[in-house]
Amino acid sequence: MLMNIGALESVKLWPCECLIFHDIDLLPEDDRNLYACREQPLHLSAAYNTFNYKLLYEDFFGGVNAISVGHFQRVNGFSNKFWGWGAEDDDLANRIKYHGLSISRNPANISRYTMIRHEKEKPNPHRVETLRSGQNSYTSDGLNSLQYRVLDVQPRRLYTWIYVELMKV
Template sequence: HPFLQRQQLSYTIIVVEQSNDSSFNRGMLLNIGFTEALLQDKYPCFIFHDIDYLPEDDRHSYSCPEDGKPRQMAFAIDYWDNYRPVPRYIFGGVSAISTHDFQQINGYSNLFLGWGGEDDQFY
């Protein structure tokens, strides 16, 4: 993880996968990852990072946001060498939130199956 090491961060990477053939439930996976992580340590914040988003610029800081100020961290998406800005109303892909805030809102909805929805509601 050279990108994170260059930022001299203390971090843990936790991978959460869905192992059944049911419809994909991203919200539930992120909630499970959050709960399991807090069994390991008292993390001040979480950066939820979809596996298909890659950091390409060291100027993007993976720091904890302040309470009350969750942060969308994906600035552009590369669709076949055609970068497009991420719409402001989307809170998916790569997002940072304090542990306190995530607990206050009770995490992501577990009701969205398939692609999308949970991040829109989260916003």
């Protein structure tokens, strides 16, 4: 839900054609890995140091992604049912494929990232169940079902803080 809100509010503040979703604990290693959209959604972080620079699985879409605003709207954004850590990026990958798009990647030697060491968040215990059940709601759960109200917007030096109230659906 918060990823959808961030995307919608960002586009209102700074009209653009490309959205970048970026895990805060990942640092790019190669400046040839351009943060820009392409014809298809782009998985920028295919090779992490913590995974021995190997792609975890074929449909892996976690970490850092670039997706056009048009494609994000077409797939109905992220599901609003995921909370905490885990599987929201897998659901987005499934939505991308469901809507006839594909995931593109740069070569592994370019899409390398270092994960900053930190205490791992506990995974949401319902993430797999939510992922499985989400296959029936790509068109009804996402941007089109989002209900929130912006309470405050505070531009800061390196980011903009957007405080929202979430409405029950």
